Each structure stands twice: as structure tokens, then as C-alpha cells.
Amino acid sequence: MKTLILNHSFTPSPLKEINQGLTELTSDLDPDESKFLKLVIQRDEFIQRYLQTLQGQLKDNFVSAELKVNSELVACAEKSFKASLKQLTGLVRGRKALKEYK
Secondary structure, eight states: OOOOOOOOTTOOHHHHHHHHHHHHHHTSSSOOHHHHHHHHHHHHHHHHHHHTTOOHHHHHHHHHHHHHHHHHHHHHHHHHHHHHHHHHHHHHHHHHHHHHHO
16 A cells, blocks of 8 residues: 555644554555544544634645545545455355355
């Protein structure tokens, strides 16, 4: 999986820490989906709170930068989901083939 770049020039320090956890997790060959979900929820909650503190051009700049980052994060999640689905399909086929040989 390619390395995610989730930080931008408007990323606050607490969000950088969450992003670091996501980057490390997604660099694993077989990332833990429950940890991924937990970090994504934590990231979303932080961003929602942080947006309430911003105004004007700074808010617009942050939102624009986050939209790009969010698109990459969604693409990563979709790729992980497809890989999990492929593994599950292989497992189901394997179990079915095993039953036929019994």
C-alpha cells in the first residue's frame, strides 16, 4: 500500500499525531481494520471540533486542504475493503472446495 500523506501546511499538532497513527497503520501489509476505524473516527471528531474554532480564509484553506487528504484516505479505505473482500471470497471458495472433497 502506498504511503499516505495526511498532513498539510494547515494541519494542527493534535491532528498530526492522529495522522501519524493512520500512516503507520496503513503502511502495514495487513492493517488492523478496527484500529483504522477508531483512528478515522477520532480524526473526524477532532476535525469537526477544530472547524468550529476557525473563521474566514483560514477555515477555507483548512477545508480545501482536508478535502484532498480525505479523498486519499477514502481511497485507501476502499482499497483495504476490496482486499478484505477478496480474502473473504477466497476463504469461502476454499471452504466450499474442502466440503466437496469430504
